[in-house]
Amino acid sequence: xxxxxxxxxxxxxxxxxxxxxxxxxxxxxxxxxxxxxxxxxxxxxxxxxxxxxxxxxxxxxxxxxxxxxxxxxxxxxxxxxxxxxxxxxxxxxxxxxxxxxxxxxxxxxxxxxxxxxxxxxxxxxxxxxxxxxxxxxxxxxxxxxxxxxxxxxxxxxxxxxxxxxxxxxxxxxxxxxxxxxxxxxxxxxxxxxxxxxxxxxxxxxxxxxxxxxxxxxxxxxxxxxxxxxxxxxxxxxxxxxxxxxxxxxxxxxxxxxxxxxxxxxxxxxxxxxxxxxxxxxxxxxxxxxxxxxxxxxxxxxxxxxxxxxxxxxxxxxxxxxxxxxxxxxxxxxxxxxxxxxxxxxxxxxxxxxxxxxxxxxxxxxxxxxxxxxxxxxxxxxxxxxx
Amino acid sequence: xxxxxxxxxxxxxxxxxxxxxxxxxxxxxxxxxxxxxxxxxxxxxxxxxxxxxxxxxxxxxxxxxxxxxxxxxxxxxxxxxxxxxxxxxxxxxxxxxxxxxxxxxxxxxxxxxxxxxxxxxxxxxxxxxxxxxxxxxxxxxxxxxxxxxxxxxxxxxxxxxxxxxxxxxxxxxxxxxxxxxxxxxxxxxxxxxxxxxxxxxxxxxxxxxxxxxxxxxxxxxxxxxxxxxxxxxxxxxxxxxxxxxxxxxxxxxxxxxxxxxxxxxxxxxxxxxxxxxxxxxxxxxxxxxxxxxxxxxxxxxxxxxxxxxxxxxxxxxxxxxxxxxxxxxxxxxxxxxxxxxxxxxxxxxxxxxxxxxxxxxxxxxxxxxxxxxxxxxxxxxxxxxx
Numbered sequence: 001x002x003x004x005x006x007x008x009x010x011x012x013x014x015x016x017x018x019x020x021x022x023x024x025x026x027x028x029x030x031x032x033x034x035x036x037x038x039x040x041x042x043x044x045x046x047x048x049x050x051x052x053x054x055x056x057x058x059x060x061x062x063x064x065x066x067x068x069x070x071x072x073x074x075x076x077x078x079x080x081x082x083x084x085x086x087x088x089x090x091x092x093x094x095x096x097x098x099x100x101x102x103x104x105x106x107x108x109x110x111x112x113x114x115x116x117x118x119x120x121x122x123x124x125x126x127x128x129x130x131x132x133x134x135x136x137x138x139x140x141x142x143x144x145x146x147x148x149x150x151x152x153x154x155x156x157x158x159x160x161x162x163x164x165x166x167x168x169x170x171x172x173x174x175x176x177x178x179x180x181x182x183x184x185x186x187x188x189x190x191x192x193x194x195x196x197x198x199x200x201x202x203x204x205x206x207x208x209x210x211x212x213x214x215x216x217x218x219x220x221x222x223x224x225x226x227x228x229x230x231x232x233x234x235x236x237x238x239x240x241x242x243x244x245x246x247x248x249x250x251x252x253x254x255x256x257x258x259x260x261x262x263x264x265x266x267x268x269x270x271x272x273x274x275x276x277x278x279x280x281x282x283x284x285x286x287x288x289x290x291x292x293x294x295x296x297x298x299x300x301x302x303x304x305x306x307x308x309x310x311x312x313x314x315x316x317x318x319x320x321x322x323x324x325x326x327x328x329x330x331x332x333x334x335x336x337x338x339x340x341x342x343x344x345x346x347x348x349x350x351x352x353x354x355x356x357x358x359x360x361x362x363x364x365x366x367x368x369x370x371x372x373x374x375x376x377x378x379x380x381x382x383x384x385x386x
Numbered sequence: 387x388x389x390x391x392x393x394x395x396x397x398x399x400x401x402x403x404x405x406x407x408x409x410x411x412x413x414x415x416x417x418x419x420x421x422x423x424x425x426x427x428x429x430x431x432x433x434x435x436x437x438x439x440x441x442x443x444x445x446x447x448x449x450x451x452x453x454x455x456x457x458x459x460x461x462x463x464x465x466x467x468x469x470x471x472x473x474x475x476x477x478x479x480x481x482x483x484x485x486x487x488x489x490x491x492x493x494x495x496x497x498x499x500x501x502x503x504x505x506x507x508x509x510x511x512x513x514x515x516x517x518x519x520x521x522x523x524x525x526x527x528x529x530x531x532x533x534x535x536x537x538x539x540x541x542x543x544x545x546x547x548x549x550x551x552x553x554x555x556x557x558x559x560x561x562x563x564x565x566x567x568x569x570x571x572x573x574x575x576x577x578x579x580x581x582x583x584x585x586x587x588x589x590x591x592x593x594x595x596x597x598x599x600x601x602x603x604x605x606x607x608x609x610x611x612x613x614x615x616x617x618x619x620x621x622x623x624x625x626x627x628x629x630x631x632x633x634x635x636x637x638x639x640x641x642x643x644x645x646x647x648x649x650x651x652x653x654x655x656x657x658x659x660x661x662x663x664x665x666x667x668x669x670x671x672x673x674x675x676x677x678x679x680x681x682x683x684x685x686x687x688x689x690x691x692x693x694x695x696x697x698x699x700x701x702x703x704x705x706x707x708x709x710x711x712x713x714x715x716x717x718x719x720x721x722x723x724x725x726x727x728x729x730x731x732x733x734x735x736x737x738x739x740x741x742x743x744x745x746x747x748x749x750x751x752x753x754x755x756x757x758x759x760x761x762x763x764x765x766x767x768x769x770x771x772x
Contacts, residue, residue, distance in 0.1 A: 001400075001401070001624055001627040001628065001631070002401070003400060003401025003402060003403075003404060004398075004400050004401060005397065005398065005399050005400070006397070006398040006400070007397040007398070008394050008395075009394075009395045009397075011391065011392070011393040011395075012390075012391065012392040012393070012643075013391050014387075014389060014390050014391070014392070014643070014644060015387070015388070015389025015390060015644070016389060017389075018389060208624040208628070209627075209628070209631075210604075210607075210608040210611065210612065210628045210632075211604060211605065211608055211628060211631050211632055211635060213604075214600070214601075214603070214604025214605070214607060214608060215600075215601055215604055217600070217604070218596075218597060218599075218600025218601055218603070218604055219597065219600070221596075221600060222596040222597055222600060225596065226596065238387055238593075238594040241387040241595075241644075242387065242594070242595070242596045242597060245387070245595075245597050245644070246596075246597055249597060254640075257398075257400070258400065258401070258627075258631070
């Protein structure tokens with residue numbers, strides 16, 4: 001096992017009706033900006049539950065955070081905060097709203113002249129942030145209990161991430177019932193997102209970290225079992241609860257503590273969203289199977305473990321088992337309605353040279369757990385994904 | 387899944403050589419009381435590593451915290467703190483030292499007249515505590531990242547626990563190499579302790595909490611695989627690391643979040659330590675198998691799941707599989723050198739009436755996940771354990 005530091009300070013309040021607990025957690029004199037996305041919280045009852053919980057508080061609203069939250073939008077929230085002396089943020093939504101809120105919280109206190117530096121420096125220069133909590137409505141990214149944020153800049157086709165110890169949510173309220181009304185595409189996206197987050201921290205090379213391996217396999221098996229049920233029985237509370245808790249656990253730091261991590265699938269996938277506006281989960285489902293094929297030699301031991309423990313594949317040669325595990329992974333994504341080839345999205349690969357250029361421009365020239373995915377290999381993975 | 391609140395704010399710094407990081411975590415102007423146990427840290431290099439890390443700090447020492455830490459000893463540390471204006475505690479040791487430090491931290495700031503009330507009220511009246519961190523030398527109790535403490539009072543044969551949000555360690559340094567020199571009995575105790583902690587949160591009744599079940603099974607399988615190796619190869623770092631991380635995970639709140647919990651084994655076992663001074667793990671190994679036999683009907687479904695997923699028992703009738711799983715559990719404890727009958731410790735059961743009286747006196751009259759373990763049933767479990 002490798003050395004690690006693990007900090008998970010966010011207080012999780014999980015379950016039915018738990019939004020009501022907000023008033024026990026947020027200081028009574030807080031001047032709150034409630035940050036949300038496209039407005040579904042106005043129709044599914046979540047916003048009214050939040051308002052009921054925060055009766056007597058000063059609460060102002062800032063909506064319109066997009067999927068793949070845009071710097072151009074977030075910077076308007078920062079201006080609003082400065083003008084209105086906001087001192088607490090409450091993100092109500094999915095990973096995009098929470099990621100956006102992390103950027104807003106840090107940018108509002110940023111000591112430098114240009115808040116975009118937060119992204120280009122990966123969060124290194126952040127010295128404080130406005131305190132915030134979140135109410136999760138879409139299990140997927142794990143942003144609700146970690147300190148990571150992914151932000152896009154539309155004018156430059158950039159999609160970058162930052163992390164900082166100052167942007168852990170103080171409290172995360174997770175009510176699985178808040179996800180009942182999600183459209184199937186978002187449900188499926190969330191399952192694939194959590195599944196790939198887990199694989200990024202698991203399918204590398206063995207370092208004899210048995211707890212982390214068993215935890216990862218447990219989350220993968222849970223997502224395999226519960227994923228299809230979430231689409232068939234959208235109001236099955238236990239199914240939604242298992243998926244929501246899996247998605248949170250998949251990226252709270254525990255899986256990745258003490259083990260090598262990959263994340264090349266994410267880096268390549270981010271470009272697809274930046275260039276073509278595909279959903280994050282769609283881009284992961286396109287890249288991952290080809291990346292596993294490309295790196296099957298260095299991932300050999302963990303691919304075999306994945307085949308056996310998650311997919312129960314014990315027959316045939318090692319190569320056959322690895323083939324079957326990669327195929328089963330792709331089929332799982334397809335079974336949830338998420339296509340796994342660029343051509344399924346009417347893309348012919350003509351943007352590949354530009355995406356590879358963008359990787360180079362962002363310094364992403366040696367990716368993966370061995371830092372051996374060069375630009376040439378990234379290009380090959382993109383081309384194999386057509 | 388049941389509703390839950392989960393808070394794990396302790397920052398974990400895990401691995402070889404990590405004691406050196408203490409100086410990054412403790413304020414430079416802290417007036418530290420370093421609390422330790424029987425003195426093994428003076429011989430195994432841990433104390434000198436701590437002193438090296440804290441060069442330039444004000445550090446005073448308070449040793450002599452016993453296994454099953456005694457109120458009578460801890461209260462002397464509280465007096466010392468008041469007289470010497472100590473404002474930070476550093477526990478260096480195993481679960482007993484950390485549990486004792488939690489009590490000291492709370493008692494030093496306790497608003498009431500009698501600090502023993504902390505134990506009789508279960509921690510309810512604590513309003514603040516001296517901040518503290520810990521360096522773990524014995525993986526076992528999970529005390530290093532939770533807010534629970536078990537304290538004994540010698541003069542009254544009491545062994546009670548308390549919990550409080552004010553007694554989470556700020557930082558927990560976990561260096562598996564610090565455990566290399568432990569005697570085999572303590573290594574085995576730690577493995578059994580972590581194993582039973584996991585079972586207390588797992589072997590109840592199903593609530594469709596798939597992540598928690600898979601995590602528990604993962605820890606149990608890890609302890610089964612690595613436990614014997616830790617005794618055979620005491621300086622195998624990875625083995626020790628897997629056991630240390632399992633023991634921490636077994637009682638940091640994650641396994642028990644959203645699921646029913648038992649803890650009757652612990653309540654019955656505590657009396658055995660209070661009356662006869664047996665090691666905590668020995669008392670768990672004595673009580674658990676008989677408690678599982680006694681409650682095999684209400685634990686039926688989870689016992690079968692345990693038999694299948696942890697012990698790979700899929701043949702035979704349900705009753706046979708449950709019998710085999712309980713037998714295998716007992717044999718695992720015995721294989722580590724921990725005997726599982728009172729008579730193995732030269733106890734003939736003559737103290738059972740007094741122990742049952744003590745349960746009654748402490749209000750422990752309806753134990754277990756269904757609160758259906760009455761005093762009569764507790765008596766039966768004790769008698770079956772002879």
